[in-house]
Amino acid sequence: MDFGPFLFLATLEGLVQAAVLCLTALGLSLVFGVMRVVNVAHGEFFMLGAVLAWWVTGWFGGHPALGFVVALALAPVLVGGIAWAGERMVLKRVSYDPEATIVATIGMLYIIQQTTLLTFGPDARPVEPPFYFRVQFPWFGYSGYKLCVIVAAAVLLLAAWFVITRTRLGLVMRATQFDRETAQNFGIAVDRVYAMVFAIGAGLAAAGAVLVVPVQQAHYLMGGDPLLLSFIVVIIGGLGSIRGTLVAALLIGLCDGIISVFFSPTLAKMLSTLAVALVLVFRPQGLMGARQRG
Amino acid sequence: MSRRPVNAPQSPARRRTLKTLGIAGGAAATGLAPTLFPRAYAQSEPIRIGAQFHRTGIGASYGRWYERTATAAVKLINDEGGINGRPLELVVEDDGTDPKRGAEVVEKFATQHKVDVAYGTLFSHVVIGSSPRAGELKLPYVVVSEGYHVASGALNRYVFQPGITDVRSQVISMAPWVTANLGKKVTMIFPDYAFGHDHRDYFSQAVIALGGEMLELIAIPPTESSFTRYLPRIPSDTEVLYHVMVGPGVLTFVKELGEHFGSNRPEIFGFIDSLEAVDLATPQLEFLEGTYFWEGNPRYAQPDQTEHDKFYRAAVGVDDNGASVNDPKDVSTYAHMFGCWETLFIIKQAMEACNYSGPADRGAFVEAMEALERFEEGREHPQGEKVFDARIHQSFGHQFISRVKDSRLEVVHRTAIEDGLYEAEADYTTMAL
Numbered sequence: 011m012d013f014g015p016f017l018f019l020a021t022l023e024g025l026v027q028a029a030v031l032c033l034t035a036l037g038l039s040l041v042f043g044v045m046r047v048v049n050v051a052h053g054e055f056f057m058l059g060a061v062l063a064w065w066v067t068g069w070f071g072g073h074p075a076l077g078f079v080v081a082l083a084l085a086p087v088l089v090g091g092i093a094w095a096g097e098r099m100v101l102k103r104v105s106y107d108p109e110a111t112i113v114a115t116i117g118m119l120y121i122i123q124q125t126t127l128l129t130f131g132p133d134a135r136p137v138e139p140p141f142y143f144r145v146q147f148p149w150f151g152y153s154g155y156k157l158c159v160i161v162a163a164a165v166l167l168l169a170a171w172f173v174i175t176r177t178r179l180g181l182v183m184r185a186t187q188f189d190r191e192t193a194q195n196f197g198i199a200v201d202r203v204y205a206m207v208f209a210i211g212a213g214l215a216a217a218g219a220v221l222v223v224p225v226q227q228a229h230y231l232m233g234g235d236p237l238l239l240s241f242i243v244v245i246i247g248g249l250g251s252i253r254g255t256l257v258a259a260l261l262i263g264l265c266d267g268i269i270s271v272f273f274s275p276t277l278a279k280m281l282s283t284l285a286v287a288l289v290l291v292f293r294p295q296g297l298m299g300a301r302q303r304g
Numbered sequence: 305m306s307r308r309p310v311n312a313p314q315s316p317a318r319r320r321t322l323k324t325l326g327i328a329g330g331a332a333a334t335g336l337a338p339t340l341f342p343r344a345y346a347q348s349e350p351i352r353i354g355a356q357f358h359r360t361g362i363g364a365s366y367g368r369w370y371e372r373t374a375t376a377a378v379k380l381i382n383d384e385g386g387i388n389g390r391p392l393e394l395v396v397e398d399d400g401t402d403p404k405r406g407a408e409v410v411e412k413f414a415t416q417h418k419v420d421v422a423y424g425t426l427f428s429h430v431v432i433g434s435s436p437r438a439g440e441l442k443l444p445y446v447v448v449s450e451g452y453h454v455a456s457g458a459l460n461r462y463v464f465q466p467g468i469t470d471v472r473s474q475v476i477s478m479a480p481w482v483t484a485n486l487g488k489k490v491t492m493i494f495p496d497y498a499f500g501h502d503h504r505d506y507f508s509q510a511v512i513a514l515g516g517e518m519l520e521l522i523a524i525p526p527t528e529s530s531f532t533r534y535l536p537r538i539p540s541d542t543e544v545l546y547h548v549m550v551g552p553g554v555l556t557f558v559k560e561l562g563e564h565f566g567s568n569r570p571e572i573f574g575f576i577d578s579l580e581a582v583d584l585a586t587p588q589l590e591f592l593e594g595t596y597f598w599e600g601n602p603r604y605a606q607p608d609q610t611e612h613d614k615f616y617r618a619a620v621g622v623d624d625n626g627a628s629v630n631d632p633k634d635v636s637t638y639a640h641m642f643g644c645w646e647t648l649f650i651i652k653q654a655m656e657a658c659n660y661s662g663p664a665d666r667g668a669f670v671e672a673m674e675a676l677e678r679f680e681e682g683r684e685h686p687q688g689e690k691v692f693d694a695r696i697h698q699s700f701g702h703q704f705i706s707r708v709k710d711s712r713l714e715v716v717h718r719t720a721i722e723d724g725l726y727e728a729e730a731d732y733t734t735m736a737l
Contacts, residue, residue, distance in 0.1 A: 016536055023533050048665045132364030134552030138587065144563055151566045226529045272534045
């Protein structure tokens with residue numbers, strides 16, 4: 011294949027990856043930004059979203075699109091509910107202590123993963139895309155659904171952006187992130203905001219997973235890659251900075267796609283990890299992160 | 305956080321919960337080690353086979369069917385009197401499709417379960433990871449793994465692969481057919497670990513020896529979940545695309561191959577591994593019509609099906625489409641799992657030959673295995689006859705090339721055993737026991 015079409019395909023692949031990564035990493039970034047909790051179980055919420063999508067689409071007969079739309083609405087809510095319960099039962103009890111929450115979320119990771127293994131089983135299961143068509147470019151064919159994933163993720167991101175910047179809920183979240191104690195003094199139920207943010211974070215990961223599961227498959231071990239990439243994105247973008255997260259997700263997603271196509275996916279992962287190391291050494295607050303308030 | 309003195313009485317509810325958990329755990333443990341022998345044997349100690357299977361991890365669909373096949377073979381052996389008058393018992397442990405865990409499982413077999421023989425698993429990295437421990441513990445380890453690692457001489461005297469042909473033999477036996485019927489300019493896509501490297505090395509060699517040309521070798525990590533990015537590397541003058549993939553992403557791989565090519569595809573020759581345990585009638589796989597697959601054993605019952613295949617299929621619980629008789633969506637790993645069935649009968653044969661009585665006879669068992677030469681087609685060997693090369697602990701059998709027609713596989717060519725023979729590069733029998 012010539013260089014032009016090759017680059018075009020690489021960019022498409024990168025965009026799909028970046029779109030899903032934006033959603034997943036945004037969830038992780040919100041949780042860290044507002045709660046100061048490093049959520050190691052984030053990838054498992056992603057996996058749960060994919061597995062629930064499989065359940066829901068299985069319940070609905072008829073046209074695959076019907077089940078898929080219901081899954082896209084339902085899976086994030088269910089996953090958010092599970093995250094909410096986990097937050098109330100575990101994170102709140104350890105008083106959001108930074109070390110304790112890391113260990114606690116590692117525990118959640120295993121509980122969620124192994125429960126899925128016991129119920130859903132060890133097999134990879136396909137979810138039918140809501141619609142299927144093949145876009146034939148002059149040089150290669152490409153899944154039409156994948157192109158729609160980019161659009162759908164962009165719409166979801168806009169919605170998230172709107173909630174965070176234009177609604178009361180978003181204001182309360184930002185206030186809590188800015189200064190927890192002052193927020194509390196102004197009568198904000200910080201405790202409830204935490205639970206809500208943790209649920210929303212998990213829900214965003216689940217939404218990303220529902221979008222991507224028709225082009226991958228639901229599998230109980232699928233949470234590892236999104237977790238790693240989300241951490242990379244959040245660290246490069248700046249912990250807690252939403253704009254930084256989105257920019258870094260686009261950057262990492264595109265680079266990963268392009269380097270994977272031209273060289274090898276392993277090299278792409280190596281370079282992203284190197285970028286993390288460089289950012290941590292030379293700009294610990296991330297590309298767009300503000301310095302921690304003392 | 306509240307602390308409770310260590311000796312404080314537990315609340316009844318808590319105790320009840322623990323009790324229920326205990327019962328559930330006990331039941332689960334029984335399920336983990338199915339004991340399958342009728343009452344007649346109540347007096348004699350069973351012969352215990354430590355079965356290392358991929359119950360979880362990326363090889364789980366193989367593991368599920370390996371276990372079903374082994375269980376069916378054990379039942380048959382026990383119904384017909386066991387081995388040396390003793391019943392056979394499978395002790396199943398999950399290796400998680402993980403080499404480190406595989407070695408631990410082998411160790412557990414030897415020291416904790418005290419099994420007579422270890423028997424097992426598919427993925428080559430697990431076998432390669434487990435074998436050294438089996439050798440150190442002097443525990444015979446009889447695998448159904450397909451890779452060339454046993455025959456290469458890289459392992460040790462306690463490791464055998466008598467129930468399935470190795471990859472090197474498989475690919476050299478089929479290369480002449482592929483180059484003669486499909487084309488000579490070949491691009492390969494394979495998983496980037498030992499099993500895939502066997503394909504890369506020996507198929508390439510064979511194609512070049514036949515006057516063909518390898519255009520591109522595309523290695524993909526076995527845990528990969530998205531493949532589109534690799535496909536542009538397929539050169540446009542490729543005549544034959546050779547693919548073999550494993551792991552949970554296989555269906556995605558084949559679908560993305562279809563998206564990439566559409567109707568304008570080269571000839572495609574794949575190892576059924578790329579679609580093992582996957583229904584060929586899945587949407588988006590239509591482009592596979594007219595492509596070819598290697599099968600170790602034909603998934604779909606063929607018009608000339610032997611009575612042995614019929615018997616074996618029924619015993620394991622597989623229908624004429626290669627799916628479970630209980631669930632048509634639960635497609636088997638039919639091309640590989642026959643090896644588990646045949647291997648158990650080979651273990652039986654060797655144990656009877658050396659009048660095996662317990663772990664002290666493990667050395668005699670190894671020698672009895674090395675005295676085997678040939679397995680005739682029959683109920684014990686439904687896939688077909690095999691010759692066994694004791695020097696490299698490896699069997700050689702027939703291979704099948706099948707064509708996709710109406711979302712089914714039709715056998716178009718069956719290789720001869722001679723097609724897959726190669727000069728042995730090692731001799732395990734000279735190693736100390």
